[in-house]
Amino acid sequence: FRIGEIVRVLFVASRLRLRAGHVAATVLAERLSDLVVVILCVGVAVAIVPTAGAATLVVALWMIASAVLVVGALGAVRRSERARRLAWHVAGTFNDRIRTGLLEFVWSAGQLVREGQLFRPAYLGATVGMWLLYLTAY
Secondary structure, rough: OHHHHHHHHHHHHHHOOOOOHHHHHHHHHHHHHHHHHHHHHHHHHHHHOOOOHHHHHHHHHHHHHHHHHHHHHHHHHOOOOOHHHHHHHHHHHHHHHHHHHHHHHHHHHHHHHHHOOOHHHHHHHHHHHHHHHHHHHH
16 A cells, blocks of 8 residues: 555545445455456566566466465455454554554455455456556557
8 A cells, every 4th residue: 555545545435435455355356357467467477578588477366375375364364264263363563442443444355355356347348448548548
């Protein structure tokens, strides 16, 4: 997350009267879909551009590992009582309001990933359209 993402979460949550944890989960879902697109772009660059080389491939592998780690952690919290207890323990170091927000964030993000809402046609179309605009701007 960048500072702009945090400001966006707070603004949307207050403006639409939504819980910040849920809005933050949607931002994380957007970043995961962006990561998938960037990985695909890097893969195309490695395949097409002869000078892309091993360093670009290493970057792509790190991005893939990051995405798998985040999705795996979210899935573990949704499926495993032990992972939920760990999340509760980690969030428990904060006050009640922050703890609740963190736990809601983790639960909502896991729900977005698990239920496949990132694969809905409208969402995929918007993501592809946004990235096409980014790429044409270059």
